[in-house]
Amino acid sequence: MARVVLDTDVLIDHLGGRDALSSEFSGSSYSTVTRAELYGGKQADESIIDRLLDQFDEVSVDRLVAEEAGRIRLEFGVRLPDALIAATAICVKRPLFTRNVRDFRRIKRLRLHPSDR
Helix, strand or coil, X not given: CCCCEECHHHHHHHHCCCCCXXXXXXXXXXXXXXXHHHHCCCCCCHHHHHHHHCCCEEECCCHHHHHHHHHHHHHHXXXXXXXXXXXXXXXXXXXXXXXXXXXXXXXXXXXXXXXXX
8 A cells, every 4th residue: 555645646646536646645745735736726616626535645845845835935946836746755654646646756865655646
């Protein structure tokens, strides 16, 4: 069973029917930033988003995550939402499952979930 932090893009693909998440990801988590990004989508259906997210643990942005995100942003120049999601994965000591490998692979402290996507 893969216990990872799910990036927003993976959940968007699942919601859009492009690449469904398997049961392999039960026990995984996501950042509150991901909730905000999903709710901010142009065609966001909050009830569907809530049903999906209820299957996973939500990790709030606390002081440790915020400080780590600030360091990531300063060192690697990634956008703040991505820095917060990466910091979440680092702080909970789980790999990040994302298709956006290009933006995240520079962050040395971050482990990425192996994927063929």
